[in-house]
Amino acid sequence: MVDLRTNLAGITSPNPFWLASAPPTNSGYQVQRAFEAGWGGAVWKTLGDPILNVSSRFAAVSFNGQRIAGFNNIELITDRPLEVNLKEIAETKKRFPNHTIVASLMVEPNQDKWHEIVKQVEAVGVDGLELNFGCPHGMAERGMGSASGQIPELVEKQTYWVKEVAQTPVIVKLTPNITDITITAEAAVKGGANAVSMINTINSLAGVDIDSWNTIPHVAGKGAHGGYCGPAVKPIALNMVADCARNPLIHVPISGMGGVSDWKNAVEFMLMGASNVQVCTAAMHHGFRIVEDMIDGLSNYLEEKGLFSVSELVGRSVQKYSDWGDLDLNHKVVARINTDTCINCNKCHIACEDTSHQCIDMLKDPAGNKYLQVREEDCVGCNLCSIVCPVDGAIDMVELQTELPRMSWNERQAIISGIDKTVKA
DSSP: OOBOOEEETTEEESSSEEEOSSGGGSSHHHHHHHHHHTOSEEEEEEESSOOOOOSOOEEEEEETTEEEEEEEEOOOSOOSOHHHHHHHHHHHHHHOTTSEEEEEEOOOSOHHHHHHHHHHHHTTTOSEEEEEEOOOSSSGGGTOTHHHHTOHHHHHHHHHHHHHHOOSOEEEEEOSOSSOHHHHHHHHHHTTOSEEEEOOOEEEOOEEOTTTOOEESOBTTBOOOEEEESGGGHHHHHHHHHHHHTOTTOOSOEEEESSOOSHHHHHHHHHTTEEEEEESHHHHHHOTTHHHHHHHHHHHHHHHTTOSBGGGGTTTTGGGOOOGGGSBTTOEEEEEEOTTTOOOOOHHHHHHHHHSOOOEEEEEOTTSOEEEEEOTTTOOOOOHHHHHOSSTTSEEEEEEOOSSOOOBHHHHHHHHHHHHHHHHO
């Protein structure tokens, strides 16, 4: 049997699946139900001075028949008194001592405020702290959330303030609403963070009702930007996790989140450097029981790969992730159409002819039957035809052997620079 236990900067958990700080972790009732269903941990919905929420506050983007391809919210941190949350955290930890409870925290950039809330929360027995420097709406207008998370100096300073008094590991949750997330991740590490987590939600407007002209959602005819999450943001989150994982200055574990919907997504995040994953939208869409499939799927996958522990996955693909300038310019891939499988829908031909490199020909065999064929000498291996093809296996992307040596753009430029220097000499 494989070992699914994880250790994130000293925070141990029976499996890598945590609920993210969000509506699903708003109360002890919910977190306890989640633990009963099998979740390894939960990051309690962000604690701070209770706020007033608006109605309505959720919206979703559906695409091509998929409900909730993306999810938008304008909900804020907890709207329940701190003492009520602390009481429920203590009760939940007592009932589930082997499950992970991390408290998400947000207060104004004030040293005394941070010291006070850290001491209060740790007194009830949490396993760790997550500093919310990512919330993009509502709280940001008050100088908290992403307003702090976008300024490296504030990230470092506030992390340092927390570390002055914290007795449990400190995770810093980063905002994606920034040009380069590694800068703020580095700042968190400088401030003493034991781990970082990413990504928080992305600035967004879910849509506009073209009949009423109201934003979606709206509050009495007025709208505001919100935070975007769900499957649609996974590629963005995965890139940011990978960028931090390959940065030697960010030498702390990563908790990955952003569109994790099943065990396969979890594997992707861990391969790219995450020690565990956090889930929100998928649980809101399907309920807490989805974790059963996540656990079973991950366990079976590890067994098939001959791995004994989930920790063996962490970071295995990081070395494969580089910069464009390091890619081999002489690597050659072409598309090949399998005529036995092709249904002649012509989507690949249309896509290639209109928007790519015009290298798919429409031909006829001796019997007059139409078929499609790729002119491999003109194919650039862009993958578009295989992406638009509706039939699995109808188009293969095939690697060709070439006589040319490996040559990246950076290597090419170095050679050119060397020649220039020689000529000038």
